[in-house]
Amino acid sequence: MARLPPGALMQRAVAGLVTVCTRRILRSGGYGARVVVLAGAGNNGGDALWAGARLARRGAHADAVLLNPEKAHAEGLTAFRAAGGRVVAVADAGEALAGADLVLDGMLGIGGRGGLRGDAAALAELLAAGRTAGAVVAVDLPSGVDPDTGETPGPHVVADHTVTFGTGKAALAIDPAAAAAGVVHHVDIGLAPYLPEPALTVLDDADVAALLPDPGRESDKYSRGVVGVLAGSAQFPGAAVLAVGGALHGGAGMVRYAGPDAVATEVRQRWPEAIAGPSPDTVGRVQAWTIGSGLGDGRGADVEAALAAGLPVLVDADGLRSLPSRFDGPALLTPHAGELARLLDVERAEVEARRLHHAREAAQRWNAVVLLKGSTTVVAAPDGRVRVNPTGTSALAAAGTGDVLAGLAGSLLAGRLSPLDAGSVAAYAHGLAGRRAAASAGYPSAGDVLAELPAVVRSLRGAVGAG
Numbered sequence: 001m002a003r004l005p006p007g008a009l010m011q012r013a014v015a016g017l018v019t020v021c022t023r024r025i026l027r028s029g030g031y032g033a034r035v036v037v038l039a040g041a042g043n044n045g046g047d048a049l050w051a052g053a054r055l056a057r058r059g060a061h062a063d064a065v066l067l068n069p070e071k072a073h074a075e076g077l078t079a080f081r082a083a084g085g086r087v088v089a090v091a092d093a094g095e096a097l098a099g100a101d102l103v104l105d106g107m108l109g110i111g112g113r114g115g116l117r118g119d120a121a122a123l124a125e126l127l128a129a130g131r132t133a134g135a136v137v138a139v140d141l142p143s144g145v146d147p148d149t150g151e152t153p154g155p156h157v158v159a160d161h162t163v164t165f166g167t168g169k170a171a172l173a174i175d176p177a178a179a180a181a182g183v184v185h186h187v188d189i190g191l192a193p194y195l196p197e198p199a200l201t202v203l204d205d206a207d208v209a210a211l212l213p214d215p216g217r218e219s220d221k222y223s224r225g226v227v228g229v230l231a232g233s234a235q236f237p238g239a240a241v242l243a244v245g246g247a248l249h250g251g252a253g254m255v256r257y258a259g260p261d262a263v264a265t266e267v268r269q270r271w272p273e274a275i276a277g278p279s280p281d282t283v284g285r286v287q288a289w290t291i292g293s294g295l296g297d298g299r300g301a302d303v304e305a306a307l308a309a310g311l312p313v314l315v316d317a318d319g320l321r322s323l324p325s326r327f328d329g330p331a332l333l334t335p336h337a338g339e340l341a342r343l344l345d346v347e348r349a350e351v352e353a354r355r356l357h358h359a360r361e362a363a364q365r366w367n368a369v370v371l372l373k374g375s376t377t378v379v380a381a382p383d384g385r386v387r388v389n390p391t392g393t394s395a396l397a398a399a400g401t402g403d404v405l406a407g408l409a410g411s412l413l414a415g416r417l418s419p420l421d422a423g424s425v426a427a428y429a430h431g432l433a434g435r436r437a438a439a440s441a442g443y444p445s446a447g448d449v450l451a452e453l454p455a456v457v458r459s460l461r462g463a464v465g466a467g
């Protein structure tokens with residue numbers, strides 16, 4: 001802001017917002033559309049009023065509801081009025097909303113804290129109750145969500161679209177806030193060279209492709225990494241089959257399965273390429289362990305033996321019951337919300353409401369990377385770095401998909417990816433596999449998701465021209 005004339009950044013943001021509205025949302029391009037601007041007292045309200053003004057100049061009928069008329073953004077309000085926009089009282093907002101084609105939510109942006117109150121909460125309530133047929137477009141963020149955590153501390157807007165400026169925000173990536181954002185459109189306002197290291201990152205195809213192990217000309221099955229899988233039980237033999245399947249598709253050169261004979265037989269029937277033995281001590285050397293999926297009770301000694309090897313480890317599901325107080329080597333924990341709630345002794349709903357907070361807390365406490373599964377997969381490292389997975393799909397909410405993920409991520413650990421990279425790359429590929437499986441199988445099973453992994457890896461590696 002210091003380098004630009006006053007208001008320049010806002011004008012860039014407004015230009016982007018109006019372009020998205022006229023090209024992507026309003027079929028008429030704006031002419032004749034009925035627009036309602038909900039404007040708070042801050043710059044977010046300023047953006048919305050300026051956008052309302054520009055739309056009015058293009059022939060829209062624009063009404064504005066000012067939450068705090070004395071403090072409304074002065075230049076924005078002047079421009080809005082000069083363009084023919086009308087200010088309507090809060091009491092008349094319901095009528096204006098009912099007839100709107102487009103609602104611009106400019107009540108709160110990145111300055112918002114603590115959820116909506118008073119009139120703002122009542123307006124959000126009207127929108128939630130479907131009292132407008134128009135598209136609800138959040139300016140920068142759905143008003144009332146917490147910008148930096150993805151939490152929804154109180155009443156908030158639920159938008160059809162969010163047009164966000166300059167950079168992504170945690171709220172647009174992490175549920176429950178992200179669920180309120182609808183389709184997110186990014187508008188570049190030229191901040192990139194001035195932004196600090198992000199607190200949170202979202203990988204894309206090229207990032208993931210660059211991190212995927214690339215077998216070299218002189219690689220052999222050992223040098224590519226051998227992953228040990230300590231999973232499954234008489235009660236849950238399928239978990240072993242799925243975890244080994246995930247591991248076989250994650251780039252490791254070999255998968256060694258440690259478990260009871262009856263389960264090992266099932267694993268070998270499905271995956272003849274896997275090597276099996278009864279325990280971590282006897283199965284042979286590995287470079288990383290995946291521990292816990294479907295392991296059941298009473299395998300504490302095996303878990304301890306695998307952990308004692310001091311290798312990179314992934315601990316999932318039942319393995320999470322046997323955690324050391326802190327890890328001193330590379331470790332990746334993959335709890336779902338219920339498991340993390342148990343580890344931290346809080347309610348599951350609390351974990352789901354504050355995913356980032358709880359994943360970070362557990363990462364600190366155990367000195368391990370924590371991959372919290374669920375509607376948003378958050379991967380938090382003990383050094384504070386966080387990655388949020390963008391590829392998730394609720395099609396993955398099916399028994400056994402977590403076992404596939406554990407095997408896949410363990411395989412990447414054996415391929416010498418760090419726990420943060422292994423977890424975030426695995427979650428990304430797993431999400432894409434879930435989407436592909438949903439596209440072809442409708443309601444995919446974990447086996448369907450597993451079956452899509454090769455195509456996902458192929459297309460990701462193809463994206464960077466890998467051989």
Ligand SMILES: NC(=O)C1=CN([C@@H]2O[C@H](COP(=O)(O)OP(=O)(O)OC[C@H]3O[C@@H](n4cnc5c(N)ncnc54)[C@H](O)[C@@H]3O)[C@@H](O)[C@H]2O)[C@@H](O)CC1
Nearest residue numbers: 009010013042043044045108109110111112113114115140
């Ligand atoms: N910072 C930038 O570089 C740019 C910011 N822009 C816009 O400016 C916005 C941020 O503007 P502001 O910093 O003015 O913040 P906001 O417009 O988000 O609002 C802050 C105001 O709301 C009050 N407030 C906070 N929480 C509240 C609550 N729960 N209920 C009622 N009032 C509450 C605060 O006391 C403050 O007066 C961004 O979201 C974006 O829309 C854009 O114009 C582009 C450039």
Ligand SMILES: Nc1ncnc2c1ncn2[C@@H]1O[C@H](COP(=O)(O)OP(=O)(O)O)[C@@H](O)[C@H]1O
Nearest residue numbers: 336373374375393394396397399400401402403
């Ligand atoms: N609503 C959802 N949206 C997106 N992904 C989900 C959702 N629910 C679950 N998942 C994903 O599905 C997988 C389920 O794993 P998990 O809970 O361990 O199940 P299981 O133990 O049966 O394999 C995880 O990758 C998780 O992130």
Ligand SMILES: [K+]
Nearest residue numbers: 105108141143
């Ligand atoms: K907003």
